[in-house]
Amino acid sequence: VTLSAEVLAIGDELVYGRSVDTNSAWLARRLADLGLPVVQISVVGDGEEYLRRAISTACQRSDIVVVTGGLGPTEDDRTRRVVAKVCGEPLRFDEASWRDIQTVLKVYTQQGRAIPVSNRLQAEFPESAQVLKNDCGSAPGFFVEVGGCTLYALPGVPREMYAMWDAHVQPILRTRSDQQVHAHNLHVVGYREADLGERLQDFMIEGQAVKVGITASRGQLTIRILGFDRGLVDSAATAIRPLLGEHLIYEGEHSLEEEVGRQLIKHGVTIALAESCTGGLMAAALTEIPGISSVFLAGFVTYSEQAKSRDLGVDAAILTEHGVVSESVAAAMARGAATKSGARLAISVTGIAGPDGGTPEQPVGTVCFGLYFDGETSTLERRFGDLGRELLRQRSVREGLVWLCRTLARID
């Protein structure tokens, strides 16, 4: 039997669009991995009426409901009270939780101040609820039966929520499901979504044991294969792989930067970056990977012509003759970064991210890349169009990472 799960995020800042709800995707993924597919994610504000309606609807519809947010100490934190109302139960004050809260907030006592009275409210739970301990914050969670559904209430602060899930919720839910969702991703560039969709249409008909979907993001298409049977998922991947040819750049659920980082570390290839329009974004992506310090030799953010000459040794004559956004300058930047740092591999980016700086010959979105590897330098120019500054920078980082990925795949 597949139990159905639902996720509910609470907060005015979410429905007013002032924050993006990242908790629900995090939870949905973990629920799916436990074989508890999420059928709906809902987001509602702090207002009591909407909150009550959303909680009762979710509990009527699904077997498991995971709620995040509204467990703080302030007036607009209403989850405890509203869940108690939906259960038709009074709130009870839990002495043990109050002691835990006092321990977390010991900084007050250490400073000779009283713990705010409002924090006491965080130790109140619906009468029949069981408490979920918060190991890194003052908001304990809880779970409670609501009709035939179990509702889990977790804090909205991501770090606290993650820790509570890992330590207390996931072990409980693991016992409630006897199956698991398996996933396999194939990442593809240089294909149009419709073309790829037509090639894969036999795999995408609804109701099959394996679900195949395509998602487009920043110039990359991801083919997601999902199913309860590991063997069927693998067979689908085996059947799809030959259709992709050289468009397939890597496989797996990890990100492109992680793939590049892993390959750099695995092959012990040292790297340096020279970034102009991406302004450190590519360095930031690669240095997110733990252990990268063994191969990451240097990153240069050289926005100005002076910085390109001074920090990378780009010849002023090249800058004058070819212009700062040119394949010649990109080549010189990559060579300079490699020479300065002694890296075996270096990549450079110089382009026009906008909103200003475009010309008819070089419109906003023109980006040049240089790649230095083992003494050889290659370049390429891309015209991404005026995607807007943020997207253009991200698109440029992805293009650079794809090139690094392809280069590293040729090693050995």
Place this chain on the structure above:
Amino acid sequence: VTLSAEVLAIGDELVYGRSVDTNSAWLARRLADLGLPVVQISVVGDGEEYLRRAISTACQRSDIVVVTGGLGPTEDDRTRRVVAKVCGEPLRFDEASWRDIQTVLKVYTQQGRAIPVSNRLQAEFPESAQVLKNDCGSAPGFFVEVGGCTLYALPGVPREMYAMWDAHVQPILRTRSDQQVHAHNLHVVGYREADLGERLQDFMIEGQAVKVGITASRGQLTIRILGFDRGLVDSAATAIRPLLGEHLIYEGEHSLEEEVGRQLIKHGVTIALAESCTGGLMAAALTEIPGISSVFLAGFVTYSEQAKSRDLGVDAAILTEHGVVSESVAAAMARGAATKSGARLAISVTGIAGPDGGTPEQPVGTVCFGLYFDGETSTLERRFGDLGRELLRQRSVREGLVWLCRTLARID
């Protein structure tokens, strides 16, 4: 009369937690700005049954429903068909949209290939729907009356959705609302959420004309004041401001990096960055700001000791004596970045982001900052605890930006 709005995002990758739904927050914010507060955001998968239920429920509950996703050319794109069923209407093929699609996909014809048949499906709409033109992709949107509700169906690709909203949807919705939501944000550091909540509790009681909420994110608290009456929002801000003292770092709906960027540009203060554990993240944050190139002189990502010496001139003796994560090294890095680039202001970060590298004396989460300004160098050390690599890097960037923000606020 306040009309209520609702947002619905469609995609298996969203309910399986493989992608974060950012479209809904973007739309919710714009709807709120138009005086059309969003009462619920929902996310469902591609499956026809759940999709149909979510669409009918939303249309029964709200006056305006904005749907994103499911307009692509592939088998798993079912929005057109399901909305037609909910309306009880057949699909009609729209010749004009098909011509538009052919124009967008002219690359096929240019290459002598036929446009995929599946793209033809994108020109089918519920019979009474009006088409919304897609100016940057092949998926047209549409809007249609469903009972007393108007449903707007927009593509899921963010860039196409943004453009369709700005050009075609927002102008229509503007005529449907005679009010507007006003917002004012106050950004605060160095306060505990409960303490701040107690100070502000009189403002946070439900049902007042102005809503005041507190959100915590990466060591910063944001007080959000929202209301339909600009004067009341301003009065609340005026009443709250004196309660915050030196904890208030800046005001407005823009991000901290944007505040720092704006101040740098406004005062013409040139800046350089020297990053170790943040690996380019701070440079990436600042270079996101348009126009920053006039003041951003250089960014150095110096992960290794060699890079710190070579690129920033940090004395090897300081590294040996004080260790790479130390206030002395942070000071030398900031001075080095300023000297190398000639910047008036420079900031440095060196710390232990983990998961490895911590010691009992210097646990993971120890981060040192150096700030050089007009010849003077200051340093500080923070112990953030083992928040995990990603959060620790973000927390360090925020700490650095707060310091820059405070420094720039003292100019003039």
